[in-house]
Amino acid sequence: MRKTWSMGVLMALALGFGMAQPANLKACFIYVGPIGDVGWTYAHDEGRRAAEKAIPGLTTQYVESVKPADTLATVDRLVAGGCNVIFTTSFDFMDQTLEAAKKHPNVIFAHASGFKRAPNMLTYMADFYQIYYLNGLMAGALTKSGKVGYVAAFPIPELKRHISAFALGVRAVNPRATVNVKWINAWYSPVKAREAAEALMAEGNDILAFTEDTPTVIQTAARRRVPSFSHYNSMYKYAPDYVVSGQLVDWSVIYIDILKKVQNGTYTPKNLQNVDYWWLAREKAVMLGAQVGMPINPKFEAALKKATMTVNGKKVSVYNRVMELYKDIQSPNPKWDPFTGPIRDRNGVLRVPAGRKMTVKELNEMQWVAPGVVGPVPDEPK
Amino acid sequence: MEEIANALARALSFGTPLLIACLGAILNERAGVVNLGVEGMMALGALAGFAVAYGSAGDGNLGLAVLAAMLAGALAAMLHGFVTITLQANQFVSGLALSMVGLGTAGLLGKRFEGLPLFNQPPEWPFTLGAIMLAVLLSFVFYATRLGLSLRSVGENPAAADLLGLNVPALRYAAVAAGGALAGLAGAYLSLVYRPSWTDGMTAGLGWIAVSLVIFVGWSPLRAVFGAVFFGLLYYLQFRLQGQAAIPTEVFASLPYLLVILVLALSGLRGQQGNAPEALGKPYRRGER
Numbered sequence: 001m002r003k004t005w006s007m008g009v010l011m012a013l014a015l016g017f018g019m020a021q022p023a024n025l026k027a028c029f030i031y032v033g034p035i036g037d038v039g040w041t042y043a044h045d046e047g048r049r050a051a052e053k054a055i056p057g058l059t060t061q062y063v064e065s066v067k068p069a070d071t072l073a074t075v076d077r078l079v080a081g082g083c084n085v086i087f088t089t090s091f092d093f094m095d096q097t098l099e100a101a102k103k104h105p106n107v108i109f110a111h112a113s114g115f116k117r118a119p120n121m122l123t124y125m126a127d128f129y130q131i132y133y134l135n136g137l138m139a140g141a142l143t144k145s146g147k148v149g150y151v152a153a154f155p156i157p158e159l160k161r162h163i164s165a166f167a168l169g170v171r172a173v174n175p176r177a178t179v180n181v182k183w184i185n186a187w188y189s190p191v192k193a194r195e196a197a198e199a200l201m202a203e204g205n206d207i208l209a210f211t212e213d214t215p216t217v218i219q220t221a222a223r224r225r226v227p228s229f230s231h232y233n234s235m236y237k238y239a240p241d242y243v244v245s246g247q248l249v250d251w252s253v254i255y256i257d258i259l260k261k262v263q264n265g266t267y268t269p270k271n272l273q274n275v276d277y278w279w280l281a282r283e284k285a286v287m288l289g290a291q292v293g294m295p296i297n298p299k300f301e302a303a304l305k306k307a308t309m310t311v312n313g314k315k316v317s318v319y320n321r322v323m324e325l326y327k328d329i330q331s332p333n334p335k336w337d338p339f340t341g342p343i344r345d346r347n348g349v350l351r352v353p354a355g356r357k358m359t360v361k362e363l364n365e366m367q368w369v370a371p372g373v374v375g376p377v378p379d380e381p382k
Numbered sequence: 383m384e385e386i387a388n389a390l391a392r393a394l395s396f397g398t399p400l401l402i403a404c405l406g407a408i409l410n411e412r413a414g415v416v417n418l419g420v421e422g423m424m425a426l427g428a429l430a431g432f433a434v435a436y437g438s439a440g441d442g443n444l445g446l447a448v449l450a451a452m453l454a455g456a457l458a459a460m461l462h463g464f465v466t467i468t469l470q471a472n473q474f475v476s477g478l479a480l481s482m483v484g485l486g487t488a489g490l491l492g493k494r495f496e497g498l499p500l501f502n503q504p505p506e507w508p509f510t511l512g513a514i515m516l517a518v519l520l521s522f523v524f525y526a527t528r529l530g531l532s533l534r535s536v537g538e539n540p541a542a543a544d545l546l547g548l549n550v551p552a553l554r555y556a557a558v559a560a561g562g563a564l565a566g567l568a569g570a571y572l573s574l575v576y577r578p579s580w581t582d583g584m585t586a587g588l589g590w591i592a593v594s595l596v597i598f599v600g601w602s603p604l605r606a607v608f609g610a611v612f613f614g615l616l617y618y619l620q621f622r623l624q625g626q627a628a629i630p631t632e633v634f635a636s637l638p639y640l641l642v643i644l645v646l647a648l649s650g651l652r653g654q655q656g657n658a659p660e661a662l663g664k665p666y667r668r669g670e671r
Contacts, residue, residue, distance in 0.1 A: 034489070034582040036496020065582065182621050190577045191586045192621070195396060199621040202388045215499075216577050238499045238579075376625040 025263055027051070027255075028083035029062040030074055032090035033188040039213030039232045040187065044089045044112075046233075047251025054256050055263065071096035072103075079104050085262055087112065087255070090187070091156065097121065106269050108262055113158060115364055117276065120269035124254050124277035126285035127158075129165040129363065130329045131247040133338035134288055134322050135229050136169020136179075138244055139207045141307035141318040142227055142300065143170075146177040149205030151196045151217050153187050155378040157366045159211050164370035165338045166209060171372045173309045173318055180205055181375035190216040201226060207244075218243060227300070234291030244300045248287040254279055278360050281329040288326050295326065339363065346371045347382060389618060390611075394510050397614030399424070399568040399576065401513045403592035404599070404606045405520055406564025410459075411596060412524065413557035414537035414661040417462050418477030420565045421589025422484020423455040427566025428573035429488040430454035432495055432580040435502070435573075444504050448570050455566020456559045458484055463558040467551050470665035481589065489582035500578040509571050513607075516564075520603040533557060537659035540666035550666050565589065594642040600657040613638045 029048050033041040041064065052060045061083065066074050071093045078086055085108045088097040094114035101109045101121040109121040117123055139148045148170055152159050167179040182200055184192040193216040197208055201224055208228040210217040215235045221228040222239035230236060230246025254277050261267045267275070279285035290297045296304065296319070304319040311321060328336045341352035345368035352358055358366075367379050403420050410417050417423075431451035435442045458480060465476045524530040535543040536553045544550050572588070573580050595613060599605035620634035649657075 034496065036493070036581045038497040038579075038581070042497065182624050184621070188583070189586060190581065190584055191396075191588065191617075194577055195392065195618050196621040198392050198395075199618065199624075202385065202392075202622065214577075214581065215579070219577060219579070374625075 024082070025055070025058045025085065025259065026083050027058060027060045027085040027087065027259055028078040028081075029060065030066050030071065030078075030086065030088045030090075030093060031062060031064040032066060032068070032092065033213050034065050035062075037188055037213040038215050038235065041089070041213065043232045043249045044087075044251050047255045048087075050252030051255040051259055054252070055259055057263070058259060066093075068092035068096065072100050075100040075104070079107055084108065085110065085259065091158070108267060108269050108272065110258055117273055119271065119273050122258070122267070122272040122275035122277070124258065124279070126249050126251060126254060126279050127161075127363075128247040128249070128286050129161050130280055130325075130334075130338055131286055131288050132162045132165040133169040134326055135209060135245055135247065136166040136171075137173055137309070137318055137322050138169075138296070138300070138304060139166070139209060139229070140170035140173030140177055141304055141309070142244065143174065143177055143207045145204050145206045146174060147203070147205045148177060148179050149197070149200030149203070149208045150179050150181045151193055151200065151208065151210035151212055152181050152183050153211050153213075154185060155183055157364055160369050160377070161363050161366045162211060163373055164366070164368075167370045167372040168338055168343070171370075173307065177372065178374045179372050181373060181377070183376075184212065186212070188213045190214050193217055194220050197221060230290050234289070236291035236294065236297065240297075241299060243290040243297055245288060245290050245296050248289050248292060250285055250287065253283060253285050276360075281326070282332065282334060284330075288322075296322070344371065345369060345381075346373055347380075349381075389615060389622065392618040392622075393611045393614035395506055395576070395614070396617050397610035397612075398506065398510045398513050399571045399588055400592050400595055400613055401517065401606055401610035402509075402571065403565050403568035403589060404595040404610060405513070405516055405603055406455075406561035406568070407593060407596045408599075408601050408603055408606060409520065409533075409564070410554075410557045410561035411601060411662055412537045412659055413533045413554050414540060414659055414664065414666070415463070415466060415554050415558050415561075416473045416477060416663045417459060417480070417558060417561055418474060418593060419458065419462055419480025419484060420592050421585055421587065422481040422488075423458045423562050423565035424569035424572070424585045424589045425485045425488035425583075426458050427451035427455040427569030428584060429492045429495070429569075429580060430566065431570030432500065432573040433492075435500060436495060436498055436580075441502070444502060444574065447574060448567065451566040451570030452563040453566070455569065456563040459558050459562020459565070460555070462562075463555050466665060467554050467558070470667060473663050473665070485583070485585070492580050492582060495580040496582065498579065500574065503578045504575055506575050509575060513610075517603040517607045524603065534659070536666075537661055540661050544666075544668060554666075565592075568592070591638055594639060597658075598638070598642050598645050600645075601659065602657070 031041040035045045087110045089112045091113045097111045098116050101118045113125050170177050182196040184196050193212045197217045197220040208221045215238045218228045218235050218238045222242040227242050227244045230243050236243045288295045305317050307318040308315050328334050337357045339358040341356045342354040343352040345351050369377050431447045434450040435447035462480050465471045466473045532548050540550045595609050599609040616634045616637050620631040624631045
């Protein structure tokens with residue numbers, strides 16, 4: 001009894017002194033690309049603007065096109081400008097964000113897509129892997145050549161996870177189809193994305209998907225009447241006849257949650273060591289769609305309803321399967337997950353035993369790729 | 383066969399902005415003025431072109447857009463001209479500054495156009511064909527006309543040209559402005575045709591490849607055609623051959639720069655500066671030797 005009481009006093013003291021609520025909550029965002037990329041950075045900025053509207057008393061600031069090597073210097077500048085929560089929104093900012101967190105122990109840091117944390121640094125991610133599987137189903141149903149092209153930024157776990165989920169979906173519909181990957185080694189390079197997409201089409205890929213921060217692949221594919229999938233934002237407007245579906249993100253739900261918890265004192269610069277947001281469709285952080293509110297482009301509905309696949313020995317239309325799974329992953333307790341064993345990698349090594357699902361940690365450290373993925377994959381375990 | 387045709391098509395498509403910008407750079411370098419600001423002028427041209435083509439709601443005039451891009455490039459180049467020809471400042475420093483100022487200004491002014499799709503997209507081939515015809519025309523002008531002879535003599539020996547009664551500053555200004563207009567046009571090709579939209583940094587270093595291409599082709603407009611196609615082919619092959627070639631495809635990406643170094647080294651061994659015009663990079667001051 002006495003112990004609880006003294007603990008209570010201690011906590012009250014701690015709340016009163018060490019972690020006095022910031023009177024002015026100023027959240028600052030460090031972006032890796034230009035806001036106008038219509039991809040990753042644009043999506044984060046939409047989240048920032050939504051958070052500013054949703055939370056009274058919040059002011060925000062951002063710095064765009066920051067080189068990873070300049071992260072620490074940028075943080076210093078922002079802290080001097082009065083920022084008390086700093087979001088660093090690229091994997092490559094990870095190490096310098098950690099360094100900055102040590103240097104500024106009273107500032108709260110939040111790093112997107114990484115795995116290093118500190119008492120004043122949390123991590124967060126809105127992940128697409130489930131949505132990628134659904135897009136894979138559609139790509140598998142729509143490809144005539146059995147070759148689906150994929151323009152990929154960097155061979156890191158995030159992309160391997162997404163490409164693998166996509167390939168698992170493609171193969172669930174068309175077991176002989178391949179997902180052909182071209183790496184461009186850049187997050188933001190319209191020129192490289194264009195030439196990589198052209199190369200994929202020259203090799204006979206008749207559906208394209210991508211991870212890169214611009215709508216270049218969609219524009220390039222549409223010129224050759226090749227269907228493609230939107231990435232990160234509503235890219236439907238760039239080719240209304242050719243964008244089948246895609247993966248969309250809403251960072252605002254995460255930003256609002258984090259900032260509200262900072263504002264009401266739940267999050268302090270001392271208790272974030274184990275805070276990791278891994279938000280999916282269930283939390284409404286990600287969506288399926290060619291644009292918000294359009295899970296599947298009506299132009300492709302008929303073809304997807306006609307295409308069939310076998311699920312547990314029964315024939316179902318691909319359209320229904322996509323919708324069924326999409327409903328499941330949005331429910332409070334999803335039953336289905338694309339990385340449910342048994343899953344072997346493309347070299348035949350059993351990676352997920354039967355009946356088990358991959359953990360978040362495993363997904364974050366994934367270096368192998370699923371069967372059907374064609375092309376060189378750096379750091380792939382043999 | 384289809385594979386070769388396709389690779390050639392890609393080489394031409396990617397090579398077109400390189401060729402246009404390279405021809406512009408050859409033009410002003412032949413007159414003795416180096417302009418390293420190609421990347422910046424391209425960015426300004428890309429923005430001006432896109433802004434006019436977009437109009438109020440994606441309904442702008444494409445012809446006017448191309449003109450606007452060339453005008454933007456020419457105006458930026460005139461700044462370089464004023465600093466280097468009239469004020470006789472260091473051409474390399476001024477050019478570098480122009481490349482940064484151009485990129486920055488375009489990024490700043492272009493904010494409101496970022497992410498907008500362009501609906502009326504012009505085809506690529508007229509630009510490609512136009513660029514090749516321009517190379518032939520430039521070659522003809524350089525070697526078969528009085529104007530070309532004047533331009534070249536201003537670049538080789540401005541003092542002698544001055545003695546012959548040629549207006550050195552005027553010729554240099556004209557060449558610099560024309561070079562800027564072509565860099566702007568190359569930018570417009572990127573934002574209107576190659577990838578029809580505007581984003582900050584969309585020139586992606588092509589301006590620098592164009593600058594190195596000038597050295598690679600030895601200041602010859604005709605050779606520039608083949609150089610641009612060759613560089614375009616290398617760029618495409620780094621993706622086409624990924625995972626299929628014995629050598630890493632990054633080699634293809636770095637080849638243009640390695641080749642330029644090689645060309646410079648070879649001409650150095652032969653005791654000449656490539657085919658560089660004699661007075662390249664030197665401000666001309668009357669009465670000084």
